[in-house]
Amino acid sequence: MIEHKDYCVPADTWAARVAGGDRRALARVISFLENDDPCGVAALKELYARTGRAHIVGITGPPGAGKSSLADKLIRELRGRGKTVGVVAVDPTSPFSGGAILGDRVRMQGWTGDSGVYIRSMGTRGSLGGLARAAYGTIQLLDAAGFDYVLVETVGVGQSEVDIVRVADTVVVVAVPGLGDDIQVSKAGITEIGDVFAVNKADLPGAERVATELEMMLDLGNHAAWRPPVVLTVAASGKGIPELVQAVGDHFAALVRADQLVKRRLAREKEALLLRLAERVRREILQSWSQEELARLWSDLAARRLDPYTLEERLYSVWKGAKEA
Template sequence: MMELEKLLLNRDKRAIARAITYAEDDEEKAREIIRKLYKRSGNAYIVGITGPPGVGKSTLTDRLVKNLVEEGKKIGIIAVDPTSPFTGGSILGDRIRMQDLTTHPNVYIRSMGTRGHLGGLSKGTYMAVRILDIAGMDYVFVETVGVGQSEVDIIKIADTVVMVLAPGLGDDIQAIKAGIMEIADVFVVNKSDREGADKTVLELNMMLDLDMPKEWRPPVVKAVAQEGKGIGEVLEKIHSHKEYLISSGQLEERRKNRIKMEITESVKNKLMKDVFAKMGNEEFDQKIQKVMAKEIDPYTVAEALYRQILERRE
């Protein structure tokens, strides 16, 4: 254990990988590592990359990171892809777009399946970000699954949320306005060499101008990640958002909220484990039968279950 921690602080990739596996598998060892090394966390700047499927999130991440490593920065990337709800399996293909970074000494990339977690990330993502932070990364990039309307968990992790869109989404921008559009700090219209890019930028700007005036008005940047166009500008906007967060005190606010969330999630997970441990036993099946027969309602059963768990814990 001591050895793993030492290696982790030296950014040994095998040690990072193993620690993240513990986090993903929800093992006590992951919490132990974080407990011991928590003081070392808080130095990484966390960038979320989100957007609908197929807009080029992985390619954009690849280019942004390439620029940053040239400045000598150390970077961790977590790329999340969906897990099949039926088989529990997944194909994680984000590395395909990041091949050149694979062997870079200052870059660590990890693919994660959502493993049943909704919201665009996996349960292990939160701890994995902490581990990369503790390992001394300057930046951690978190790429979400392709999002629809409600996968907004990235706001709970990232300091800056980059929303990637592509031309041709058209009226969809209006449709997805609430929810995922509200969490963006920087908009990128990728593949902007395609027809309709200017229209998409215009619509985004119109939409943003309709919003209540805010201290930070999210900028809209055009890019062609595949060709490396617009990458510098996207980084510039990320940096100016960071400066805004710091000068306005918002960074502290965001991080405070994140800690709050981490604590509540952790409590929730522990309780859920107790609930699932109860499920499947005979008594529980009987309750379900009773609900089916309308002898009792689900909420009364839930309340009783909750009380049982609390009493046992006391």
């Protein structure tokens, strides 16, 4: 059971402060989530009813593609249109959070005086699953705090647990020239996960060709409701940014029109819930054995003295028996 600690009671105090736009409360609750402190979840429970208003935009692509630079320019463009923007920069390769090293990768500075912008970077402290949970909770917090847009930057494409596809309404895949022909275009079916493609560093040679290749790949796909556009951008100068914002907005409108937004959001909420549930059961099952007992079972498995199916049944039934006792 999730117990409430004294300092999260009443839980609605944190929630109310976040909902009211209190930055310090927001930062504090994000830290609760990062530290697996039950106060974080307590606040999320109170705030869930307020979520579902932000447009959650994932930005993903290879290291150094310009994701943060693009995010910075997107913030500027959206602020110019009177919108507020929250940013979560997730880096599964960094053990740091909020600190200098991630800061270097974030490249979104100069927004500290603007109350319409909130930027938070997160790294892996414990497990990837822990990071995914904290990042997802942070997105929900920013949504509940009333930001019009929540941008989520992650490195790479298709890393199972921090997969941006699972959290965003709109996924922007950033490609760049000069990485070699197909590593980016064909890898892990990025044409399937992108709702919008940004070919960044369009000031460098080869950008047009990357764009053409992407267009060709996309032509092969089946896009009944939405055909992902390919936008050339130069994050450094801001070229193509209004077009990118337009494409992202068009995608959102298409989701709404096709009655897909609610479905997509429910699917991700369900998946996140089922993942948490599976993780919890798995943890409980493993915790019902001592380290020595587990080590013996694994070595029996390795030596083929025990088959994995019998072991699975044993682990499950012992756990279930203990539950029912």
